[in-house]
Amino acid sequence: MYLSDSKHPAIGNPEAIAAGTKLFMGSCAGCHGPDGGGGARGPNLVRRSLWHPLSDENIFAVIRNGVADMPATKLPDDQTWNLVAFIHSLTGPASTNPVPGDAAAGKAIYWGAKAGCSNCHSIRGQGGSMGPDLSNIGGSRPLAVIRESVVEPAKDLYYLGNEAATVELKNGQTLEGVAKNRSNYSLQLVDTKGALHLIQMRDVKKLTVSDTTPMPTDFAKRFSRTELRDLLAYLAKQDIRGKESAQ
Amino acid sequence: MIRPVLFALLLTGAAVAQVNHEEIAKGAGENWLTYAGTYAGWRYSPLQQINAANVRNVVPKWVYHVPGARGLQSSPIVYQGVLYVTAPNSIYAVDGRTGRLIWRYADPRAKANGANRGAAIWQDKVYFTTTDNYLVALNRHTGALIFNKQYADVAKGTTSTSAPVIAKGKVIVGSSGGDGGMRGFLMALSADTGEELWKTYTIPAKGEKGSETWGDLIDWGGGATWLSGTYDPALNTLYWTTGNPWPDYNGSVRPGDNLYSCSLLALDLDTGKMKWYFQFTPHDTHDWDAQSWPVLLDTEIAGKPRKAVLHANRNGFFYALDRVTGEFLRATPLIDKVTWAKGIDAKGRPIELPNIEPSAEGRWICPSVKGATNWMGQSYNPGTGLLYVLTLEQCGMYFRSSQQPQPMKNFSGGGATEEGGQVILRALNPKTGLRVWEYPMTGLGRMWTGTVSTAGGVIFSGDDDGNLLALDAKNGKHLWHFNVGEMLTASPVVYSIDGKQYVAIASASAVFSFGLFEPAESITSPVIEIKKK
Numbered sequence: 072m073y074l075s076d077s078k079h080p081a082i083g084n085p086e087a088i089a090a091g092t093k094l095f096m097g098s099c100a101g102c103h104g105p106d107g108g109g110g111a112r113g114p115n116l117v118r119r120s121l122w123h124p125l126s127d128e129n130i131f132a133v134i135r136n137g138v139a140d141m142p143a144t145k146l147p148d149d150q151t152w153n154l155v156a157f158i159h160s161l162t163g164p165a166s167t168n169p170v171p172g173d174a175a176a177g178k179a180i181y182w183g184a185k186a187g188c189s190n191c192h193s194i195r196g197q198g199g200s201m202g203p204d205l206s207n208i209g210g211s212r213p214l215a216v217i218r219e220s221v222v223e224p225a226k227d228l229y230y231l232g233n234e235a236a237t238v239e240l241k242n243g244q245t246l247e248g249v250a251k252n253r254s255n256y257s258l259q260l261v262d263t264k265g266a267l268h269l270i271q272m273r274d275v276k277k278l279t280v281s282d283t284t285p286m287p288t289d290f291a292k293r294f295s296r297t298e299l300r301d302l303l304a305y306l307a308k309q310d311i312r313g314k315e316s317a318q
Numbered sequence: 319m320i321r322p323v324l325f326a327l328l329l330t331g332a333a334v335a336q337v338n339h340e341e342i343a344k345g346a347g348e349n350w351l352t353y354a355g356t357y358a359g360w361r362y363s364p365l366q367q368i369n370a371a372n373v374r375n376v377v378p379k380w381v382y383h384v385p386g387a388r389g390l391q392s393s394p395i396v397y398q399g400v401l402y403v404t405a406p407n408s409i410y411a412v413d414g415r416t417g418r419l420i421w422r423y424a425d426p427r428a429k430a431n432g433a434n435r436g437a438a439i440w441q442d443k444v445y446f447t448t449t450d451n452y453l454v455a456l457n458r459h460t461g462a463l464i465f466n467k468q469y470a471d472v473a474k475g476t477t478s479t480s481a482p483v484i485a486k487g488k489v490i491v492g493s494s495g496g497d498g499g500m501r502g503f504l505m506a507l508s509a510d511t512g513e514e515l516w517k518t519y520t521i522p523a524k525g526e527k528g529s530e531t532w533g534d535l536i537d538w539g540g541g542a543t544w545l546s547g548t549y550d551p552a553l554n555t556l557y558w559t560t561g562n563p564w565p566d567y568n569g570s571v572r573p574g575d576n577l578y579s580c581s582l583l584a585l586d587l588d589t590g591k592m593k594w595y596f597q598f599t600p601h602d603t604h605d606w607d608a609q610s611w612p613v614l615l616d617t618e619i620a621g622k623p624r625k626a627v628l629h630a631n632r633n634g635f636f637y638a639l640d641r642v643t644g645e646f647l648r649a650t651p652l653i654d655k656v657t658w659a660k661g662i663d664a665k666g667r668p669i670e671l672p673n674i675e676p677s678a679e680g681r682w683i684c685p686s687v688k689g690a691t692n693w694m695g696q697s698y699n700p701g702t703g704l705l706y707v708l709t710l711e712q713c714g715m716y717f718r719s720s721q722q723p724q725p726m727k728n729f730s731g732g733g734a735t736e737e738g739g740q741v742i743l744r745a746l747n748p749k750t751g752l753r754v755w756e757y758p759m760t761g762l763g764r765m766w767t768g769t770v771s772t773a774g775g776v777i778f779s780g781d782d783d784g785n786l787l788a789l790d791a792k793n794g795k796h797l798w799h800f801n802v803g804e805m806l807t808a809s810p811v812v813y814s815i816d817g818k819q820y821v822a823i824a825s826a827s828a829v830f831s832f833g834l835f836e837p838a839e840s841i842t843s844p845v846i847e848i849k850k851k
Contacts, residue, residue: 193457196464204462210427256841257416266334267420267459269399269413269815275844282848311466312427 081152082127082159085169091157094150102141106215107161113141116162117215125162130155165217165307166209172297177305180298191286194309200265201249202286203233210310217306221299224286235285236260238270239277246270250280334459336441337397339486343551348814350396353436353481354695355811358614359548359557361697361770363812367819368834369774373788373798375835379820380417382829384410390824391433391766391808393481393695395444397458399815401822403829404434404446404481409454411444411461412829414815414822421461425454430472432494435545435693435808436481440509445489447478453489453512467512475500475538475726484509485549485556485587496542496561497605499535499725504543504558504583506590516590520560520578531574538725539572540564541579545609545693550625550641555593556585557614557627557641561607565723565731567676567716568603575600580608582629584644594644596666599633603675604658604683604716605734606632609693612641613705617748619647628748630696630707632689635662636751650751652691652744653709655684676716676732686714687734688763695768695809697777702791704745704754706777710763712739739763743779745794755794760785768809770821778821780806786823786830802830 081087096105102113109115134151137143146154160168181188191202198205208217219226236250238260248262258270258278287293294302337351346355346363355361368376384390387405394401399414408424430449437446444458451470456463469491470476479494488506496502502520507513520541522528529536540563547558560583563569563576578592580599585592598608613628619638627641634656638647646666659668674683688710696707714736723731741759746752759765761782769779776797777789784806787799802825810823822831 193460193462196455196457196462200457200460200462204457204460206463251420252413252418254418255843257413257418259413259418259420261459264334265457265459267398267400269415271415272844273839273841277845277847279847279849282850311425311463 079127079152079155081149081156083168084156087153087156088160088169090150091153091155094146094154095157098144099154107158116158117213127155127159130158161215162213164210164310165212165214166310166313168214168307170214170304170307172300172304174301174304174308177301177303180294180302181305185293186290186302200261201233201263205306205309207311208309209307210312214303214307218303221303221306222291223288224284225288233284235281237279238275240270240274241276242274249285253278253280334442335398337439338441339551342484346812349398350394350811350813351439352395352483353393353438353546354548354611355770357485357549357551359611359698360613361695361768361809362699362772363770364773365812365814365819366772366774367814368772368776368821370776370790370792370797372834373774373776376788376798376800376821376832377835378800379415379831379833382410382412382417382419384824384828387827389433389805389807389826390829391435392824393436393768393809394811394822394824394829395437395439396811396813396822397439399813400458401813401829401831402437402439402444402458403824404437406432406434407448409437409444409446409456409461411458414813414820414831415818417829417831423454423456423461423463425452425466428452430477432477433479435479438482438484438489440484440487440489443509445482445484445509447480447482447491449477449479451476451478453482453491453507455509455512465512467507469505469507469512469514470503479544481546483546483549485551488515488587490547490556492543492545492547492558494542494544496540496544496564496607497566497730498728499538499540499564499723500542501537501539502541502543502560504556504585504590506587518585518590518592520581520583522577528577531577533572533574535564535572535723538564538723539576539579541581542607544607545611548612548614549587550614553625553642554587555641556587557612558583558585559608559610559612559629561609562602562605564725565729566603566605567718567730567732567734568723569601569675571723571731572601576602580606580633582608582612582627582639584641596639596644596646598629598631598635598637600667602633604633605687605730606689608632610691610696613696613698614641615698615748619749626748628705630691630709632685632692633659633668634685634690635668636707636746637666638748638751648751652707653685653711655711655713656690657682657684657713676718676734678718678720680715680717682713683716684713685710686712686736686739687716688712688736688765692766694766695770697769697771698748699771699777699791701773701775702745703747704791705748706769706771706779706791707744707746708759708765708767708769708779709742709744710739710765711742712736712763736763741765741782743769743777743789743794757789757794757796764805766808767806767823770810770812772812778810778812778823780810780823784825786810786821786832800832802828
């Protein structure tokens, strides 16, 4: 999870982010990559452990003081904050950053039949139970991660804990759904009706799981660039601390 | 592979089991559906697979380490084998047989700090509150958010710590923050939408009845409702206790009884209207919240059958009232050393001794600021007819500050210290208010573990040293203990799945579940087929 309590005016300010982008491309991209995705010498800034909290103040301190092999900088405060604003825009929750696109148009796409998102995903109680809940997707993930989950859902390990599974029990019953967990000894499965089952592997005759995400992998082809941008703009607004709701 | 289209078709499928009023009202059994197990506040389980004769064979079955947790205070809710355990601003659904995490929901951006004491369940949703007063409703199967709605403003000094209690579709939430200046209240929110149904303040507004018992600080008078209360479905009445008046230790700035602080309130579930109140400690200056919850019991008191409400108070006395009328019936000493009052008079008012208010130099008073008991859960066992209460024999110094009171600045008007102490689990007879037996526990009284008792004739509780222990409910004899290796700061619960009884408790950083020993069984893997997309 990210911490996004910073009150500094540079955070989320498009001008500060643009100024920070220039600084980043000049001084940071060499090691961290132009999109913050990491390079030979610097770590990936975007795809960090999602549960590791990183506050804007911490980012500021790392830029100012350096860390491990990364040197300290002599940038003045305002320029350092511009850089923090850019890094926040890359790595901070999408809902705390300016995001291009028309969220209202994206809402229509999300709930429409062509995308079919709500067949499997819920936002604030509306939609299916098979996929991860998206009520807080913008409040917990950077835009780049959301984009990748939509366009290349099988690329990351994001779907682990959401394996499509069919369980044949020794008592003859067959359950179909998503395995939230599975080990050699037990399995927790949400079935296609949305009901949770606690299963012991000793009771299972046969388990069939898919080697990839149950999510369609053709959204990049199914949608135009504009449609995708709008869909992402809508997802970016989904924040349990925000006003946006499914209704 | 399973196509999303298929999922869509099945969304409107057969109804899944839902938690309804009757199920909660019948009390604990396989499930544990409300904070105190029963609406009456008994923390009692009718399960008896684990009993006084075989509890010595109890062993740990699993441990779930709650990520980053310190000082968990959560009493789990259990439904169909799933435990719902809260930490501040997060909730975890854990498989009750294996301890495996099923889902978690976290809201790390919540403003305000504080503990969380548990969740609630209704129909297909699990509920808890964030520190900054959001009611959060989640799909119990998946943890998906159904709604979250803020019902009170942190900027007015209110935070949330207690487990909601749900009765007939109304989610009853309390208010915390009474040591820093705030105006306490109890609220009912719709379980379907989170909308406010009613709000009853525990401190009157200026000009209202009762406001004459305050000075100018009435707007910040405290009277927080920071522990879950109890409910009588037949009388449709909620019984909720209130916390200390503010500022805690400086009574000179709030002349009068300070209604309705340190009181028990009886409220109509449908309207929130106050049916009656009873104040245990008028004009409290020792932070003796009346917090321990009211236990509802039909019993004979002074030879007369009564619908009674029992309450073990921080101020050192054990009370019995008529829960229909609020009539004071009796008060007996809960602990041995009480130095602030000679006793309780016929109307229920303490007969105070002189020189008990905190002073600049400090005043030595018993009980200590922690109180003769506190929020740890007591248990009533209908099999033995006894009420089990954790008590603390401890005294301390109380100081008063001459500073001007400043609301919401963490200002309590003074301070208190504690010295020594001894935790004693006491079995009380509700009919007489007298002790039947007692069991001195290990420790000086960090004491925040509660109790649960069962039809198997066993009481489970915990001590300062991190032991979960089992006592014989009849006579307090030690039967079993297990050291969890860290502080216990919550109350145990009892549940059953697949015909096996478990006892679970949250320790400082983990959830432990215990059951009867069974030899391990070799598990052969089933056939696992990996399908290529």
